[in-house]
Amino acid sequence: MSLLEVSGLETFYGALQALFGVELVVAEGEVVALMGRNGMGKTTTISSILGMIRPRNGSIRLAGREVAGMRAHRIAQFGVGLVPEGRRCFPNLTVRENLVAAARPGRWTAKRVNELFPRLEERHAQYANTLSGGEQQMLAIGRALMTNPELLILDEATEGLAPVIRQDIWAAIRRLKREGQSILVVDKTLSEMLPVADRCFVLEKGRTVFSGLPAALTAELQDRYLGV
Numbered sequence: 005m006s007l008l009e010v011s012g013l014e015t016f017y018g019a020l021q022a023l024f025g026v027e028l029v030v031a032e033g034e035v036v037a038l039m040g041r042n043g044m045g046k047t048t049t050i051s052s053i054l055g056m057i058r059p060r061n062g063s064i065r066l067a068g069r070e071v072a073g074m075r076a077h078r079i080a081q082f083g084v085g086l087v088p089e090g091r092r093c094f095p096n097l098t099v100r101e102n103l104v105a106a107a108r109p110g111r112w113t114a115k116r117v118n119e120l121f122p123r124l125e126e127r128h129a130q131y132a133n134t135l136s137g138g139e140q141q142m143l144a145i146g147r148a149l150m151t152n153p154e155l156l157i158l159d160e161a162t163e164g165l166a167p168v169i170r171q172d173i174w175a176a177i178r179r180l181k182r183e184g185q186s187i188l189v190v191d192k193t194l195s196e197m198l199p200v201a202d203r204c205f206v207l208e209k210g211r212t213v214f215s216g217l218p219a220a221l222t223a224e225l226q227d228r229y230l231g232v
């Protein structure tokens with residue numbers, strides 16, 4: 005059974021339709037890349053899955069359970085953890101407090117997060133608003149893991165970060181994948197994302213126009229759907 009199965013998803017902002025039938029599947033233990041140029045509907049798809057926006061039509065199944073139309077806090081209880089665009093943490097809490105505040109029972113603990121990101125351990129008593137951008141991103145991922153999600157969603161997790169920090173984040177994602185974590189990732193740097201992905205979905209104008217193995221996303225298709 006798929007962990008996440010989205011079909012025929014249609015979402016509106018007021019009268020404006022943003023999604024016109026998105027199809028997306030994440031199997032257990034898979035890393036799935038959700039791609040598309042700016043404004044094609046990636047964030048709207050994620051917001052719909054999480055119940056932050058209520059889709060008008062279509063189905064969103066999490067481990068077989070229909071969640072379309074449910075409120076965000078209920079969907080979160082079914083095990084979806086988001087690392088949001090803009091790496092939001094509590095600025096006036098320390099690194100450790102940020103992790104503990106997110107904690108739900110499961111295999112992820114502050115200790116394991118610190119093993120994944122040793123920089124966070126070194127800065128455990130530092131306030132989140134004094135961290136570098138890269139450290140804040142690590143903390144945002146750590147916070148999402150502390151909720152012990154079945155599905156981890158990363159929305160633009162490496163945007164605006166220095167290359168060396170991006171490598172650390174991708175290394176962490178590869179490690180999570182080896183440990184069997186299911187991940188849905190949105191990122192603009194295909195050269196970094198495609199080698200990690202098991203499967204890709206490409207959105208264009210609110211529709212899924214490609215789904216398949218990364219190897220099937222040829223240079224021509226990349227140019228057609230993702231080129232500038």
Ligand code: ATP
Nearest residue numbers: 017020021022040041042043044045046047048049
């Ligand atoms: P980006 O890569 O720039 O983040 P995206 O693929 O995530 O883009 P979305 O942010 O999902 O795209 O936007 C899809 C469409 O919905 C766009 O046409 C956008 O203008 C519109 N849209 C997004 N958010 C809102 C909003 N709050 N109100 C109205 N329209 C919105």
